[in-house]
Amino acid sequence: MSKSNSTLPEQPQQKIRLLLVDDHEVVRSGLRMLLENQSDLVIVGEASTGGAAIELAQELRPDIVLMDITLPDLSGIDATHQIQQVNPHPKVIALTIHEDEQFFFEMLQAGASGYVPKRAAPDDLLTAIHTVFNNEVYIYPNLAKLLVHDFLHRTADESATKEVLDGLTAREHEILVQIAEDSDTDEIARKLSISKHTVARHRENIMRKLGLHNRSELVKYAIRKGLIKP
Numbered sequence: 001m002s003k004s005n006s007t008l009p010e011q012p013q014q015k016i017r018l019l020l021v022d023d024h025e026v027v028r029s030g031l032r033m034l035l036e037n038q039s040d041l042v043i044v045g046e047a048s049t050g051g052a053a054i055e056l057a058q059e060l061r062p063d064i065v066l067m068d069i070t071l072p073d074l075s076g077i078d079a080t081h082q083i084q085q086v087n088p089h090p091k092v093i094a095l096t097i098h099e100d101e102q103f104f105f106e107m108l109q110a111g112a113s114g115y116v117p118k119r120a121a122p123d124d125l126l127t128a129i130h131t132v133f134n135n136e137v138y139i140y141p142n143l144a145k146l147l148v149h150d151f152l153h154r155t156a157d158e159s160a161t162k163e164v165l166d167g168l169t170a171r172e173h174e175i176l177v178q179i180a181e182d183s184d185t186d187e188i189a190r191k192l193s194i195s196k197h198t199v200a201r202h203r204e205n206i207m208r209k210l211g212l213h214n215r216s217e218l219v220k221y222a223i224r225k226g227l228i229k230p
Contacts, residue, residue, distance in 0.1 A: 014040070015040055015041060015042040016040055016041050016042070016063050016064060016129060016130075016133050017042055017044045017060070017061075017062040017063045017064070018035060018041060018042065018043050018044065018062055018063070018064050018065075018066060018129070019043075019044060019045045019046070019047065019053070019056055019057060019060060019062040019064070019065045019066070019090070020032070020043060020045070020046045020047070020066050021046075021047045021048075021050075021052075021053040021065060021066060021067045021068055021071070021076065021079070022048065022066075022068040022095070023048045023049065023068065023070070023071050023072055025048075027068075027118075028046050028048075031043075031066065031095075034122050034125070034126075038126065041129070044060045044062050045060045045062065048071075048072075049071055049072055049073045049074075050071045050073050050074040050075065050076060050078060050079035051073050051074065051079075053065065053067065053071075053076075053079045053083070054079055054082050054083055054086070057083045057086075057087070057090050058083075058086060058087065061087075061089065061090065062090050063089075063090065063091065063133055064090065064091045064092070064093060064129055064132055064133060065080075065083065065090050065091070065092045065093070066093050066095045066129075067079065067080055067092050067093065067094055067095065067096075067112070068094075068095060068096055069094060069096040069098050069103055069107065070096070070097075070098070076094065076096070076107070077103070077106050077107055077110045078110070080092045080094075080107065080110040080111055080112050081110040081111060083111075084110065084111030088111070091113045091114070091132045091133065092110075092111060092112045092113060092114070093112065093113065093114035093115070093116060093128055093129065093132055093138070094107045094112050094114065094115045094116065095116050095118060095125070096115075096116075096117065096118060097117065097118050097119075098117075099117050099142075099143060104143055113132045113136075113137050113138070114128045114131070114132045114137065114138040114139070115138075115139050115140060115143055116128045116138070116140050117140055117142075117143070120140055124140065128140075166209070166210060167209050168206060168209060168210075171192075171202060172202050172205055172206050172209070174192065175188060175192070175199060175202045175203065175206065176206050176218065176221075176222060176227070177222065177227050177228065178191065178192075179203065179206075179215065179218060180218055180219050180221075180222035180223075180227060180228045181228055185199050185200060185203075206218070
């Protein structure tokens with residue numbers, strides 16, 4: 001007796017829920033035309049102000065918010081920050097004409113997971129949406145170099161700082177300068193709001209790390225490093 005083959009019904013494809021935020025109707029209309037043609041995308045709401053974006057993000061719980069930066073009431077940066085503070089579930093992608101460093105980094109610091117200029121090709125925006133939906137970050141290629149330059153700059157600064165400090169912590173460096181400027185233990189403790197015992201312990205660590213034996217050698221070291229004037 002043969003068994004009939006049974007097929008399970010196909011599961012409906014999960015749609016990515018989008019909230020559009022832009023103060024220009026023509027921009028939102030263009031986005032609707034592009035995005036509504038995608039079988040896995042659905043637009044659940046639109047907002048023309050930052051305040052409305054915050055309210056709709058809480059009410060509609062979209063997966064992704066496409067956020068303009070220049071809005072009539074508060075900036076997209078502020079709106080993004082508030083949305084992420086209330087509920088980090090909606091991922092935010094900046095979709096903006098601004099491509100300068102200030103807006104780029106402020107938007108990322110506010111919690112945005114993607115940054116796409118409005119001049120980008122439609123495929124770039126679709127890629128950004130799917131990338132961010134998969135819990136990754138999307139940065140438009142031409143803007144990614146800003147992150148690289150920032151990283152290299154920070155690395156150079158950190159290397160220079162380590163070279164100047166010679167392995168000292170920031171607190172030890174601060175106390176070294178105070179000692180070299182002839183402040184006694186009581187004065188240093190009062191200025192830095194720490195105990196005299198803590199000052200003494202830091203002094204011992206400084207001497208050990210720098211291979212110094214007395215205050216005279218410490219002063220010479222500070223002068224040589226340019227930490228104090230002769």
